[in-house]
Amino acid sequence: MTLRSVLAAFVLTALAGCALSEDKVALRYVPTSSATVVDAAKGIPINLDVVDGRTSNRTIISRKINSYGMEMAAIRATQNPTELVERALKQELRIRGFDVGDKGLSVTATLNKFYNQYEVGFFTGSAVSSVDVNVLVGDQSAPTFEKTFNANQTDDAFIADGDNAKAALEAALGKVISQIMANSKFMDALISEAGAGAPAVTPSSEDVTS
Template sequence: MTIRYVFQVLLISSLLCLTGCALTSERVSINYKPISSSKLIKGADKVTVELEITDNRDDKTRISCKKNAFGNELAPIRTTESVTQTIANAIKNELKARGFKYGNNPNVFIKGDLTRFYNNFQPGFFACDAFADFNIGISVYSKTGLKIYTRQIVAHGTLKNIQLMTGENAKEALDNALQDGITQLFNDQSFIDSLINNNIAANSAPPHTGGISQKASSGGSADETLNKIVELKKMLDSGYITQLEYEKKKAELLDKF
């Protein structure tokens, strides 16, 4: 047995290993691990949320693709559950963990536009890496349809130095990307404020009795007040005003109701 023969055997074995049964399609279940540091938020129990996720991906049928050691795409990798349902369940769980309600007669709406949820394998000579992307636009709307929050979430998940380009490794990288994206969203205080403040403004508005009271007409509508509060929060986050100034101005706006 020559050294050249041994090298060829090892090379072929490595190629077969990296391919990971690449000709067989596979279905995997994406799992979300809840944020351990989540806590109940004051006022969240008075907010009922409705959530809708729209799938705007070019290819809605797969979340990854197996490759051979040369980087050629082979069998597709799909999910057992729709991606939008998985993402919606993750967001719902985090909302409930903070005390928000989900169900009938919502007073705030969350809409998500999913543009990417995909894992890409990058093969090397002896190992490969899995790189997953999760991109989604999140918007929050008041009951009257006013957009009060918007953000583009760009999240990533990686799995390095793996030997098999299989569904299980794609799943793990995508699990990490989903975790990153949802964590980004719920760590954004502006997102939480848009849910809480929207409900405060809506509940502070005077009842409709066939006309507009003098107090309401001088202070503006609930949506206008909420818009101003959101703008104040942006100024606070940018450092233009202090926390004390923010709280004072917000109280003044709410007092007008």
């Protein structure tokens, strides 16, 4: 047996790990960049709603694989990924000065994908994570802004377990949230739409000059 074959066999064995037992991981949001207050956003009320639009893999975030690349035991999150997305968006909006609550401009974020796929390589495996979020501002029938944001993260993984899936998914989520908050059209929609909805101010008689 050649050294190359020995190394390949070792990698495949390590990657499989305990492929028959399920893992559960606690996910967290890890910001990818620092944020500051946006003066124009101060006090603007935002009503954020995050919904689960996933059509598959709604109860798991990944699966372990065996040495042949076959999917095995499930990897699950201790919380619903939509809750994580909601906390992340609320955190970033509040940092910038928005007042996120149950009133104000409607912002709907739909989580369409949140999944890590393990892949087998020759010298190492990979944890390939993808997060997909659609963001809509305003009324569903006539939104002032709508865009789908997607980010991927690929990490080397010697073991196809919950920890490696967690790390890759958290990185992908951080990228998506960063994309959303850095999108100037999204921020403009929040500020301009909120301003357009403010009541008009009627000048008093003292303010009117002949």
